Amino acid sequence: MKIAVMGAGAVGCYYGGMLARGGHEVVLIARPQHVEAIKRDGLRLETRSFDEHVRLSASSEASAVEGANVVLFCVKSNDTESAAAGLGKYLGPSALVLTLQNGVENADLLRTLIPQEVAATVVYVAAEMAGPGHVLHHGRGDLIIEPSRSSEDIARRFSAAGVPTEISDNVRGALWAKLILNCAYNALSAIAHLPYGKLVQGVGVPPIMHDVVDECLAVAKADGVSIPGDPHEAVRRLAASMSSQYSSTAQDLSRGKRTEIDHLNGLIVRRGEALGVPTPVNRVLHTLVKLIEGKRAGTAQS
Known part of the structure; x- marks a missing residue:
């Protein structure tokens, strides 16, 4: 299977590296500094169980997506439209595009931009570009x-390559479950600049996370979304399973990049306004991240 990774940052590089390590033909479409390093040394994939240089293509x-059977669409939610415009003339009609992105609206948006089949995908991975x-x-x-x-063939092949993949009839609910995790952790990790394990030890943090989740659940219920599992328990468990992880929002702010907060807590605020559901805690978190984002952007420009 030929797999192209569009927007190969931490998430795209991890999955691309694992699939290449599992024997698939993989090409990463990434920023020039990463492409140069990968062409020279291979992709360094450092995990808890191995640290290897994986040989694959990069551009x-x-x-470079031309001829791909599957595209892992890993660009930031803010870049969905511009990245889709770059795919159109190169992607074959039978290719399948998987949206490995934060937020809950990307697959629907992408379907309006490209003719190829798009499958919404929920991603659970903690990774960073070191x-x-x-x-x-x-x-x-x-x-x-x-x-x-x-999907059945992809799930089988991905799982065999060390990427456990499940097929679900309620991906919308699963995307919202992931959104709730992001709303609980991303802004707080970014504001405090703390990894998840230390963040949850902060005075008053667990009750704030509980309030965030309650607001998200109220918006989801009003929006007709059926969320699997217990989101409160999932939030409590996440810090233990990803104790050293900084949120993607924290990583973006530290690099002076625009965050995806408009697609996380910001989405809850917008949907809450549309549905008549108050979301004061999400609103404060969204506003604080936007203030920090604007301040750092101004500093970078000056």
Whole structure:
């Protein structure tokens, strides 16, 4: 199977590296500094159980997706439209695009932008780029995908390559479950600049997380979303399974990049307003991250 990874940051590099290590032909479409390092040394994939340099292809051009059977669409939610425009003329009509992104709206948006089949995907992985061409894996690495014409084959192949993959008829609910985790952790980790394990030990943090989850559940209920499992328990468990992980929002702020907070707590605020559900805690967290984001952007420009 030929697999192209569009937007190969930490998430894309981890999954691309695992699939290449499992024998698939993989090309990473990434930033030039990562491409240069990968072409020179291979992708360094550092996990808790191994630290290897994986040989695979890398390019900074969207044309590298040509001939791919599967595309892992891993760009930031803010970049979905621009990245989709780059795919159109190169992607074959039978290719399947999996949206490995934060937020709950990306697959629906992507379906309006490209003719290929799109399957919404829920990502559970803790990873970061530790340097050019070097991905550091902190925990998990499983996927949930919605049914498609080739989902069973993909789930079997991915799982055999060390990427546990489940097919679910309620991917919308699973995406919301992941969104709730992100709403509980991302902004707080970014504001405090703390990893999850230390964050939850902060005075008053668990009650704030509980309030965030309650607001998210109220919005989801009003929106007709059926969320699997117990989100409160999932939030409590996450810090133990990813204790050293900084949120993607924290990582973006530390690098002076625009965050995805509008697609996380910001989405809860917008949907709450539309549905008449108050979301004061999510609103405060969203506002604080936007203030920090704006301040750092201004500092970078000055």
